[in-house]
Amino acid sequence: MSAHEQSLLAIGDRLDRLLELCRALQEENRSLRHSQEQLATERAQLLARNEQARSRVEAMIMRLKSLEQNQG
Incomplete structure (x- = not known):
């Protein structure tokens, strides 16, 4: 096998590895x-649940304040 053929075989092997x-x-x-798509979806769901929890806590605080004022 000539040096030229060996070079071509080596190039072919490199191409196979690259492919x-x-x-x-x-x-x-x-x-x-x-x-990444799954994590983005999960993040959006967590943000929505966090917002819902925040809204519920704020509503409870308002009710407690209202009860305080009615008793005071």
């Missing part, structure tokens, strides 16, 4: 995007 790396990175990227 496999690209496929792996694409899959990892897809997985990370999916995780």
Whole structure:
């Protein structure tokens, strides 16, 4: 086998490794995007629940203040 053929084989091997790396990175990227979407959804749900809890606490405080004023 000539040096030229060996060089071509080496280049072919490198290309194969690069293609496999690209496929792996694409899959990892897809997985990370999916995780990011799930986390964003979870964050939005947590923010909504936090807002609901805050509203309930504020309503309780207002009722307590009202009771205080009615008793005072």
